[in-house]
Amino acid sequence: MNRRTLLATAALGLGLAFGGVANAQAMDKAKACFVYVGPIGDLGWSYQHHQGALAVQEAYGDKVEVTWQENVPEGADAERVLTQMALSGCNIIFTTSFGYMDATNAVAAKFPNMKFEHATGYKREQPNVATYNARFYEGRAIQGHIAGKMTKSNKIGYIGSFPIPEVIMGINSYYLHAKKVNPAVELTVVWAFTWFDPAKEADAAKAMIEQGVDVIASHTDSTAPLAEAAKANGAVIGFGQASDMADYKPSPRVSSIIDNWAPYYVKRVGEVLDGTWTQTDVWAGIKDGEVEIGEITDAVPAEVKAEAEAMRDAIAAGTYHPFTGPIKKQDGSDWLAEGAVAPDGDLLGMGFYVEGITADIPK
Amino acid sequence: MLRLEKRPSPSRFWQGMTPVLAVVLTMIAGGVMFAALGKDPVEAIRTIFWDPLFNAQFASYSRPQLLVKAGPLILIAIGLSLGFRAGIWNIGAEGQYIMGALAGAGVGLAFYPAQHWGIFPLMVLAGALGGWVWAMIPAILKTRFNTNEILVSLLMVYIAQNILSSMSLGLLRNPEGGGFPGSRNLSQYPSASNPELIAGTGMHWGVIAAFMAVIAAHILLQRHILGFHIKLAGQAPRAARFAGVNPTGLVLLCMGISGALAGLAGLFEVAGPAGQISIDFNVGYGFTAIIVAFLGRLNPIGILLAGLLMALTYIGGELAQFMLGLPAAAIQAFQGMLLFFLLAVDLLSNYRVRLGAKVEAA
Numbered sequence: 001m002n003r004r005t006l007l008a009t010a011a012l013g014l015g016l017a018f019g020g021v022a023n024a025q026a027m028d029k030a031k032a033c034f035v036y037v038g039p040i041g042d043l044g045w046s047y048q049h050h051q052g053a054l055a056v057q058e059a060y061g062d063k064v065e066v067t068w069q070e071n072v073p074e075g076a077d078a079e080r081v082l083t084q085m086a087l088s089g090c091n092i093i094f095t096t097s098f099g100y101m102d103a104t105n106a107v108a109a110k111f112p113n114m115k116f117e118h119a120t121g122y123k124r125e126q127p128n129v130a131t132y133n134a135r136f137y138e139g140r141a142i143q144g145h146i147a148g149k150m151t152k153s154n155k156i157g158y159i160g161s162f163p164i165p166e167v168i169m170g171i172n173s174y175y176l177h178a179k180k181v182n183p184a185v186e187l188t189v190v191w192a193f194t195w196f197d198p199a200k201e202a203d204a205a206k207a208m209i210e211q212g213v214d215v216i217a218s219h220t221d222s223t224a225p226l227a228e229a230a231k232a233n234g235a236v237i238g239f240g241q242a243s244d245m246a247d248y249k250p251s252p253r254v255s256s257i258i259d260n261w262a263p264y265y266v267k268r269v270g271e272v273l274d275g276t277w278t279q280t281d282v283w284a285g286i287k288d289g290e291v292e293i294g295e296i297t298d299a300v301p302a303e304v305k306a307e308a309e310a311m312r313d314a315i316a317a318g319t320y321h322p323f324t325g326p327i328k329k330q331d332g333s334d335w336l337a338e339g340a341v342a343p344d345g346d347l348l349g350m351g352f353y354v355e356g357i358t359a360d361i362p363k
Numbered sequence: 364m365l366r367l368e369k370r371p372s373p374s375r376f377w378q379g380m381t382p383v384l385a386v387v388l389t390m391i392a393g394g395v396m397f398a399a400l401g402k403d404p405v406e407a408i409r410t411i412f413w414d415p416l417f418n419a420q421f422a423s424y425s426r427p428q429l430l431v432k433a434g435p436l437i438l439i440a441i442g443l444s445l446g447f448r449a450g451i452w453n454i455g456a457e458g459q460y461i462m463g464a465l466a467g468a469g470v471g472l473a474f475y476p477a478q479h480w481g482i483f484p485l486m487v488l489a490g491a492l493g494g495w496v497w498a499m500i501p502a503i504l505k506t507r508f509n510t511n512e513i514l515v516s517l518l519m520v521y522i523a524q525n526i527l528s529s530m531s532l533g534l535l536r537n538p539e540g541g542g543f544p545g546s547r548n549l550s551q552y553p554s555a556s557n558p559e560l561i562a563g564t565g566m567h568w569g570v571i572a573a574f575m576a577v578i579a580a581h582i583l584l585q586r587h588i589l590g591f592h593i594k595l596a597g598q599a600p601r602a603a604r605f606a607g608v609n610p611t612g613l614v615l616l617c618m619g620i621s622g623a624l625a626g627l628a629g630l631f632e633v634a635g636p637a638g639q640i641s642i643d644f645n646v647g648y649g650f651t652a653i654i655v656a657f658l659g660r661l662n663p664i665g666i667l668l669a670g671l672l673m674a675l676t677y678i679g680g681e682l683a684q685f686m687l688g689l690p691a692a693a694i695q696a697f698q699g700m701l702l703f704f705l706l707a708v709d710l711l712s713n714y715r716v717r718l719g720a721k722v723e724a725a
Contacts, residue, residue: 069684071691073646076636363533
């Protein structure tokens with residue numbers, strides 16, 4: 001499902017005005033470049049984007065040259081890296097972290113003939129900038145269901161990276177679905193303020209386990225939280241994040257959210273090759289195959305597994321939306337009425353917790 | 364058999380030569396590493412050291428970027444070197460850099476959207492002050508309670524990072540940013556921005572400040588009694604006390620200068636290349652500057668060259684990553700080798716290498 005979101009009307013206007021005007025020349029050979037925030041060996045977020053890059057190479061062979069740079073800090077350095085990439089003759093550059101947003105738009109302004117694809121952002125200030133994201137909150141709903149059913153201490157945890165809407169909606173979705181099957185459940189959120197720092201992530205997991213948390217979901221990029229959970233000898237479970245993290249099967253990793261960027265990358269690079277690339281804003285989910293639910297292991301009882309899989313299938317079929325009313329905000333005010341489904345704009349700008357979460361979003 | 368013999372005084376020849384030798388050794392060892400990774404070592408070294416400066420495709424952009432990257436490194440390293448010479452170890456420049464940026468950006472954003480020529484100078488003052496205050500905490504704790512400034516200044520970095528997170532999520536958050544963390548972009552606010560002064564040169568006020576700091580530090584150390592005191596305190600603390608050096612004053616002064624310069628670097632960075640306060644605004648300049656200070660032998664001119672060299676390995680390293688597919692970790696190892704070899708060959712300026720058995724001293 002490719003659709004424009006309603007978040008930024010100004011950006012949307014730009015998109016409509018310029019989308020389709022893009023360069024319509026086909027080319028014989030294209031250079032596709034990728035910028036990663038972590039190392040490609042993080043086995044999580046950056047690793048998964050790199051799998052997408054490799055799929056592009058696989059799909060087009062000699063017609064595409066793929067290059068990448070890992071460990072690029074968000075901020076001033078990103079702008080330089082992007083400029084150097086553009087100078088090296090990239091035809092399309094994928095910038096795969098939220099913090100590259102301003103740099104992507106700034107460099108795109110200087111290289112109007114190149115295409116830029118920014119992951120998880122919302123600014124499309126130039127006609128040659130497209131944005132794309134995945135509906136991770138759909139996967140969080142399934143994790144929440146499993147967490148609510150599996151917790152024995154009724155304490156579940158979530159390791160947050162940065163308090164941005166993408167993460168907050170993940171927390172809300174996780175909590176709502178745990179609460180639905182287990183009204184006694186309590187959620188602990190620990191903020192790591194990093195995307196990738198195995199030591200910090202492990203510390204966060206350790207702190208939660210000490211507080212009695214026995215199901216941990218994480219929104220950071222490494223396998224460290226699972227490694228920490230593994231030390232509890234089966235008493236603590238968690239989920240693979242961004243990547244399947246299958247090394248920790250069957251427990252502590254009982255399931256996972258897998259970001260599958262490959263179809264999108266192959267499609268977009270193909271459009272550059274045949275000259276049909278236009279500015280878009282894509283937010284794809286389970287239905288489109290961009291968010292995959294990794295195998296639910298036997299550590300989860302068969303009935304819970306069946307329920308979780310039924311939810312996955314309902315989301316894929318479009319018959320269930322993880323944010324369906326009635327839902328109140330944390331402060332008790334109404335958000336969604338009975339049966340109402342959250343508009344994408346609300347989700348993309350989400351800056352509040354839902355009712356029942358006792359933590360505060362850091363200010 | 365090889366053995367070492369202490370020189371009566373450090374060799375001037377080797378003091379000058381060791382950095383060059385270290386670079387050459389780094390190239391050789393790095394080349395071996397790149398070859399082991401299956402890349403052409405000559406091409407890799409050329410991409411790192413030559414292409415950013417002379418490759419037709421990149422040089423016109425990369426050369427000015429060298430100044431942008433080296434500017435904050437030099438500015439911070441100059442301040443640190445004064446303290447290091449006096450045996451005062453400020454390891455927390457990263458935190459002072461953050462606090463300078465926060466103070467400076469805070470002043471600028473407080474005036475938004477007013478346009479006035481006086482706003483930027485005020486931000487510069489606030490930036491220096493922010494870094495100075497943050498450095499004064501370990502300095503006063505040291506002079507009053509004899510705490511260890513290495514530990515305190517380092518731990519203050521983590522406090523500063525948390526304040527940075529809090530500021531980008533709360534007080535300084537862009538009210539028009541759709542709930543996303545991070546301040547307004549100062550580069551889009553003319554009165555508060557630190558733009559490239561001459562297009563295509565990379566020159567911004569921070570680079571100019573770095574050059575000025577190099578000159579000022581050079582004069583201070585060569586011509587001023589204070590410079591003499593700093594050197595004396597480091598080389599012979601007891602003699603310094605007899606010469607009338609006030610150790611408390613020296614700690615406050617050296618920590619203060621290094622904090623203020625780090626704060627300035629942060630301010631120029633946030634108003635210029637970075638543009639905004641964000642959660643991960645700091646990228647380690649404060650720590651890398653420690654390497655730069657030692658690579659430059661704590662000498663202002665040396666620091667200038669070392670800062671440029673360090674910037675070159677960053678920018679060249681980035682080119683090598685995406686042109687040749689070298690992993691980021693290999694580039695970091697390469698940079699680490701530089702410091703390693705420098706410290707190793709440093710031995711040569713203090714010791715003579717002799718062949719044969721030890722001769723009894725006469």
